Amino acid sequence: VLDGVRKALSRFLSGKGDYERAVKEFIRDLQKELIKADVNVRLVLELTKKIRERALEEEPPPGITRREWFINIVYEELSKFFGGDRKPDIKPKKKPWVMLLVGLQGSGKTTTAAKLAYYYKLEGYRVGLVTADTYRPAAYDQLKQLGEQIGVPVYGEPNNKDAVEIARRGVEYFVSRGFDIVIVDTAGRHHREEDLLKEMREIAENIKPDEVVLVIDAAIGQQAHNLAKKFHTATPIGSIIVTKLDGTAKGGGALSAVAVTGATIKFIGTGEKIDELEVFRPPRFVARILGIGDLEGLVEKVRRIKVEFTEKDVEEFLSGRLNMRLVYKQLVSLRKMGPLRKILQMIPGLSLKIPLEIEAGKAEEKIKKWLAIINSMTYEELDKPEIIDRRRTRRIAYGAGVKTEDVRELLKQYEMMKKLSKQLRKRKDLLKKLQLGF
Ligand code: GDP
Ligand code: MG
Known part of the structure; x- marks a missing residue:
């Protein structure tokens, strides 16, 4: 773009x-x-x-x-x-938080539903997915598969044709089981915005979502304006996700067209992969357009690390409260550029062996394995890996399709990161001086 x-x-x-x-x-x-x-x-x-x-x-x-x-x-x-510098409010304001995804067919709703589930799972929420698309024959399987990939349960009724009923029951299913966030995917088989908004109202009346999310394909460019404007006035609890910014030259048109309506773009989709969803922060987006992100310097690099780690994460990390979610995020970001490691290398006087050292060339394979392992952990295990004993290790390895040694290796990495986080805690003053902002 x-x-x-x-x-x-x-x-x-x-x-x-x-x-x-x-x-x-x-x-x-x-x-x-x-x-x-x-x-x-x-x-x-x-x-x-x-x-x-x-x-x-x-x-x-x-x-x-x-x-x-x-x-x-x-x-x-x-x-x-592109929307100013207000930070989009992505934290659910209550639990449970029900999100309803609407958008034209092919705009990327189902993919985005799974991306969101994954995103919030990494933030520590228990997330459930509901597929209320009764129109597309393979819709159920598509979401089910994505859910399995990220370890998030999916509710669907492949033989039922009543989308409203499925949505209602799906929400009930997860809410009654104490889930934090429920994400409802819909069909959106319409090509006219009036029909789309009508369907949105119908389902919304029945499931009373806390947030209605409009998914827009960036390829529609300026046309995003009308859609966003009508949506923005139709629902006060609406937020927008613009998808496929990677695949179109019209992304700038779509983003500015939405911004000018005053609607908030919360996330942008930047690829087909499950982790290719970003919180939309116009200044950061512009910094990238201008190439400012390529400039050398610690502050810039710190800005990049924050793409992956929220302030809360850093706080947790620095206070020694490490859990598997943070390891998970580190792994995902390592896949891109290893920001944590780069940051650590820049801190003077911090002479310790940096964990998660991976032999060159083997990184991708290993990270994939580790992600699979983390995906087969329960929420309890993610928050407190200490409880993983031999029996649990075997179960996790089985679930992830790896050897028990692999699980043990990851747990060892976790222990190392934990030690590191404890050592960093003592250097907090220094980190402050480096303007890391925490
Ligand atoms: P739906 O009909 O609204 O549910 O759309 P889908 O989620 O099935 O997505 C339609 C197509 O768009 C799929 O091939 C997705 O892989 C693709 N897609 C979705 N989001 C993105 C994105 O951010 N970037 C790219 N390149 N493709 C995307
Ligand atoms: Mg779909």
Whole structure:
């Protein structure tokens, strides 16, 4: 999404000569890129007008060059453009929390339902999935399979055609069993937004969800505006997830079109895989567009670590309260770039062997295994791996389809991480100095 903007920015930075001309050129490039990404032309003009005005009027603070200051302006204005810097409220405000997913056929509802379940499971919630799609023949199997992959139970009635009834019973099923979050997937076989909103109201009246989530495919670009606007006014408890941002050049159009309606985009889907769901934070998103995320420096790297670890996680980690969920997250992030490890290496005076050292080339295979192991653990075991005895080890290994040695190895890694977290606790003052923000 918006790759050209980064290039334009680096041209601006490396260019010499007249500042005003460089600004003009950058703005022209930015306009071109945004329009290519299907952003509404009027919005583009408003945005670039503001950037130009600020760039020519504002004086940079001492120690900062005009060009650097200009990047800051672009960063701020683009962040506002994509929804500002309010953090989406993703924490359920009560338990149980019932989420109803609606959206056009093919928008990515079922995939997103599973991604959400996985996301919240990692946050420590007990999550159940309900499939109320009676339209697509394989809908039940699709969600069931995804559920198995992430160790989340799925409620469905493959032979029942009454979606409302299934939804109601599914919610009841999980609520009566003390689950924290219930996610209901629907059919959304409509191609018109009126029909979609009507179906949403019908099911909603029956199951009284705490949150209705509209799933929008980024490929519809500017058209996302109408859908989001109607939805935003139709349901006060609505939030939006924009999917497939990885697969379309129109992502910028979809995101800005939703942002301008005032609706909150909570998550974005950035791939087909189960962990390719991100909390949508416009400033972070813009930082990536501008390539700021590539800059060296500890603070930047810390920003990246926070993609994976919430503040609560870091707090837990630093206070020695480690559990398997944190190990799990570390594993998932390790797969990407190993942020925790990089951070640890940057902390002076912290001379200990960093756990989760994996032989080069073997990482992917090993991580897969470990994730399978963690998926076969019960909630109790995730929170307190200490209780895993030999009998439990065998059961987990069996469930994950691995050897008991593999389980023991992971438990050993856990012990090492725990020691590390205890040592880090003593260095909390130092971490504070490094502006890690906790
Ligand atoms: P539904 O009809 O709304 O339930 O849509 P599905 O969940 O079945 O998704 C339709 C297709 O979109 C599937 O092939 C998914 O793998 C794919 N998909 C969903 N989300 C994403 C995403 O964020 N990125 C990409 N590239 N594909 C996605
Ligand atoms: Mg579906």
